[in-house]
Amino acid sequence: MTNSKETLLRGSIEDNQFRLFACETTGIVQQIRDIHDLYPLPSILMGRLITAVALMSGELKAPQGEISIRIDAEGPLKGGIVIANKEGMLKGYAFVPQLWLPENQDNFLVGKNLGKGTFTVIRQSGLKAPYQGKIELRDGEIGTDLAYYYHQSEQLPSAVNLGVLIDQEARIRAAGGIMIQALPQADKSLTLQIEENMINTPNVSDLMDMGMTIEEILDRFVLKGLAWQISKSTPIRFQCDCSKERFARGLLLLGKEELQDLREDISPVCHYCSAVYTFTKDEIEDLLKSLD
Numbered sequence: 097m098t099n100s101k102e103t104l105l106r107g108s109i110e111d112n113q114f115r116l117f118a119c120e121t122t123g124i125v126q127q128i129r130d131i132h133d134l135y136p137l138p139s140i141l142m143g144r145l146i147t148a149v150a151l152m153s154g155e156l157k158a159p160q161g162e163i164s165i166r167i168d169a170e171g172p173l174k175g176g177i178v179i180a181n182k183e184g185m186l187k188g189y190a191f192v193p194q195l196w197l198p199e200n201q202d203n204f205l206v207g208k209n210l211g212k213g214t215f216t217v218i219r220q221s222g223l224k225a226p227y228q229g230k231i232e233l234r235d236g237e238i239g240t241d242l243a244y245y246y247h248q249s250e251q252l253p254s255a256v257n258l259g260v261l262i263d264q265e266a267r268i269r270a271a272g273g274i275m276i277q278a279l280p281q282a283d284k285s286l287t288l289q290i291e292e293n294m295i296n297t298p299n300v301s302d303l304m305d306m307g308m309t310i311e312e313i314l315d316r317f318v319l320k321g322l323a324w325q326i327s328k329s330t331p332i333r334f335q336c337d338c339s340k341e342r343f344a345r346g347l348l349l350l351g352k353e354e355l356q357d358l359r360e361d362i363s364p365v366c367h368y369c370s371a372v373y374t375f376t377k378d379e380i381e382d383l384l385k386s387l388d
């Protein structure tokens with residue numbers, strides 16, 4: 097166990113009739129906000145997306161497993177990408193990080209400012225070809241879209257509660273989420289009870305802000321009166337796996353002629369963590385030689 101609050105919990109409900117995933121992501125969302133200098137609305141979008149992908153990563157089994165969610169939308173918020181791997185590493189970026197809308201209340205409405213768009217999930221197991229599933233955005237609030245994705249693409253009825261609470265100074269007060277999935281053997285009346293409990297549960301981030309842990313929220317609201325257990329608790333964190341070598345490989349993909357035309361140092365920036373990798377003319381020469 098770790099002292100970090102950022103953990104992913106996996107569990108089961110009523111003799112494995114349901115799967116349970118829950119996580120706290122406050123510190124991770126704060127880090128992503130700080131690295132990309134996200135304004136409030138992109139912060140809320142990224143907070144919900146990073147929490148959603150963290151919950152989804154709970155099903156990864158292969159050691160090289162990776163899962164990503166990508167939103168492409170027509171509204172001013174446009175969308176973003178988040179990626180999680182089996183080791184609990186999370187990263188992502190918003191397409192419009194410094195969005196500020198003239199009407200103050202609009203700066204907290206994710207779905208309205210995404211508008212029409214798509215929700216794409218890509219799974220990589222490391223060995224097999226990646227699997228991709230795509231749906232139209234349901235309401236753009238991410239939680240509903242995630243539940244709809246599982247229902248449409250994987251025939252897994254799911255209930256999701258995602259929350260990101262942010263204050264006036266763009267400080268993340270609380271972020272987290274809960275996802276419950278009914279397996280084929282699930283009892284209908286229990287499914288209805290959990291759905292109703294989920295509807296009657298206030299937003300997780302509001303409850304966390306009042307000092308409740310995710311386990312307490314499960315116990316007192318979502319799974320009240322039900323038999324459930326946590327089988328695994330693992331740390332999750334923001335971490336980018338970029339490196340100069342990886343960027344060099346990316347440069348080589350540009351091709352020989354493109355590289356030969358470069359007349360000065362170049363400094364590509366990692367979208368995910370804002371790290372800058374400078375390649376001098378000499379280093380580019382060396383890369384060119386490696387192509388021969």
Ligand SMILES: [Zn+2]
Pocket residue numbers: 336337338366367368369370371
């Ligand atoms: Zn990076």
